[in-house]
Amino acid sequence: MSLLDHLSAKLNAIAAQSLTRTLRRADGGTAPRQTINGRPLLMFCSNDYLGLAAEPAIAEALAEGARLWGGGSGASPLVSGHSAAHEAVTDTLAAWFAPHIPEARAIGFCTGYMANLAVVTALGDEHTEIFSEQLNHASLIDAARLAKAKVTRFPHADLAALRTALAASTVKVKLIVTDAVFSMDGDLAPLPGLLALAEEFDAWLIVDDAHGFGVLGAKGRGSLEYFGLHSERLILVGTLGKAAGLAGAFVAAHATIVEYLLQAARNFIFSTASPPAIEHALLTSFALIEGPLGAARRANLVALQARLRDGLMALIDRHPRLGWHLTDSATPIQPLIVGGNAEVMALAAALESAGLRVPGIRPPTVAAGTARLRITLCGTHTTADVDELLSALERAAAAQEQAA
Numbered sequence: 001m002s003l004l005d006h007l008s009a010k011l012n013a014i015a016a017q018s019l020t021r022t023l024r025r026a027d028g029g030t031a032p033r034q035t036i037n038g039r040p041l042l043m044f045c046s047n048d049y050l051g052l053a054a055e056p057a058i059a060e061a062l063a064e065g066a067r068l069w070g071g072g073s074g075a076s077p078l079v080s081g082h083s084a085a086h087e088a089v090t091d092t093l094a095a096w097f098a099p100h101i102p103e104a105r106a107i108g109f110c111t112g113y114m115a116n117l118a119v120v121t122a123l124g125d126e127h128t129e130i131f132s133e134q135l136n137h138a139s140l141i142d143a144a145r146l147a148k149a150k151v152t153r154f155p156h157a158d159l160a161a162l163r164t165a166l167a168a169s170t171v172k173v174k175l176i177v178t179d180a181v182f183s184m185d186g187d188l189a190p191l192p193g194l195l196a197l198a199e200e201f202d203a204w205l206i207v208d209d210a211h212g213f214g215v216l217g218a219k220g221r222g223s224l225e226y227f228g229l230h231s232e233r234l235i236l237v238g239t240l241g242k243a244a245g246l247a248g249a250f251v252a253a254h255a256t257i258v259e260y261l262l263q264a265a266r267n268f269i270f271s272t273a274s275p276p277a278i279e280h281a282l283l284t285s286f287a288l289i290e291g292p293l294g295a296a297r298r299a300n301l302v303a304l305q306a307r308l309r310d311g312l313m314a315l316i317d318r319h320p321r322l323g324w325h326l327t328d329s330a331t332p333i334q335p336l337i338v339g340g341n342a343e344v345m346a347l348a349a350a351l352e353s354a355g356l357r358v359p360g361i362r363p364p365t366v367a368a369g370t371a372r373l374r375i376t377l378c379g380t381h382t383t384a385d386v387d388e389l390l391s392a393l394e395r396a397a398a399a400q401e402q403a404a
Contacts, residue, residue, distance in 0.1 A: 029054050030054060042389070050243045058288075065281050068280060069085060076270060078268075082273060096286075110247070114267040118261060120146075122266075195231055205235065304381055304386055312336060338372055344360040356389055
C-alpha cells in the first residue's frame with residue numbers, strides 16, 4: 001500500500017466517526033461578531049476572553065513596536081534575539097508573581113505549547129516522577145511523554161488518589177502537573193489542595209494557567225491570585241495569546257528554576273525569539289488587564305456567565321430527553337455536553353445556519369460519549385448576544401427533540 005492510499009484510508013475512518021476537522025477562513029480580526037468564510041457570524045468560540053485582541057490601544061502599541069523594533073527578532077534569545085522589550089515583559093511578570101513565588105523570575109516562550117514542553121522536559125529527568133492530571137492539556141501530555149521521568153496519571157481533581165501516589169513514590173524529585181482551568185470543561189483545579197500535597201510530600205507544582213491568566217483574580221493575574229497561593233514550590237506557565245490578546249507565553253518560578261530553564265530548556269535555546277514588537281505591545285496589554293478596562297470586562301464576564309448558565313439549565317430542564325448537561329464551570333468556558341459526535345456536529349451546524357459559530361468538540365480532545373459545544377464568552381459580548389445564543393439553542397433543541 002502506498003503512503004497516499006494508507007492516509008486516504010485513515011482519513012475515511014476519521015470521517016466515518018464524524019471526527020473530520022476543517023479550516024475556516026476569518027475575513028477580519030477576532031471579535032464577538034466576525035466574518036467567517038465570507039459570512040457574518042456571532043462567535044462563541046474564541047479564547048480572547050477580555051476582547052483585547054481587537055482593542056485599539058493594543059493595535060497602536062503593536063504598530064509602535066514595529067516602528068521601534070522592526071519585524072522579527074532575528075535569532076534565539078541567547079544569541080541576539082532578547083531585546084529590551086522582551087526583558088521588560090519578563091521583569092513585569094516577575095513583579096506580578098513576586099507575592100506568590102519567592103525570588104520570582106520569568107522567562108518567555110513563543111507559545112504556550114512550547115513553554116509546557118520546555119518546563120516539563122527540562123525538569124523531568126531520570127530522577128523525577130511526574131504526577132499528571134487526567135484532563136491535562138495535550139501539550140502537558142506530550143511533554144510528559146517526551147520527558148525522561150516516570151509518569152503517573154491521577155484521576156481528575158482526585159486529591160486522595162494523588163496523595164496515595166505521592167506517598168508511594170521513592171524518587172528524588174516529584175512534579176505535580178496540572179491545568180489551572182481545564183480547557184474543555186471550564187472547571188478549576190483544586191490548587192490549594194494540590195499545593196498542600198506538594199508541601200507535605202516535598203514535591204513541586206507546575207500550573208498551566210493558560211485559561212486563568214487575565215481572567216481570574218482581582219487584577220487578572222490568574223489562578224495564583226484567585227486562590228491567594230504563596231510558595232517557592234509553584235511553577236507557573238501562562239499564555240499571552242488568549243486573555244492578553246497577543247501571542248507568546250512565559251514561565252514564572254523561583255529564580256533558580258528559571259536559570260536552569262535558560263540553560264537546559266531546548267525550546268528556549270533553539271527557537272528564534274518572538275518579534276519584539278509583540279513584546280512591546282504586551283506591556284500595554286498588561287496595563288489594560290490590571291487597570292479599569294480589565295476589571296470592567298472581568299465583571300461583565302461574571303454577569304454573562306451567570307446569565308448563560310441560568311438559560312442553559314432552563315433549556316436542559318425543558319428538553320430532558322436530549323440528555324444534555326453542563327459541567328461545573330465558573331469561568332468563561334461553558335461547555336454544553338451533548339454526547340454523540342454526529343449529534344454535536346449537527347447541533348453546531350444548526351447554530352451556524354442561524355448565524356452563530358459554536359464549535360463541536362469531539363474525541364480524542366474529550367472522552368468518547370462526551371462530545372460537546374465549547375461555548376466561550378468574551379468580555380465584549382453583550383447580554384443580547386447571550387440571549388441570541390440561548391434562543392438559537394432553544395430552536396435547535398426543539399427540532400432535535402421532535403426529530404428523535
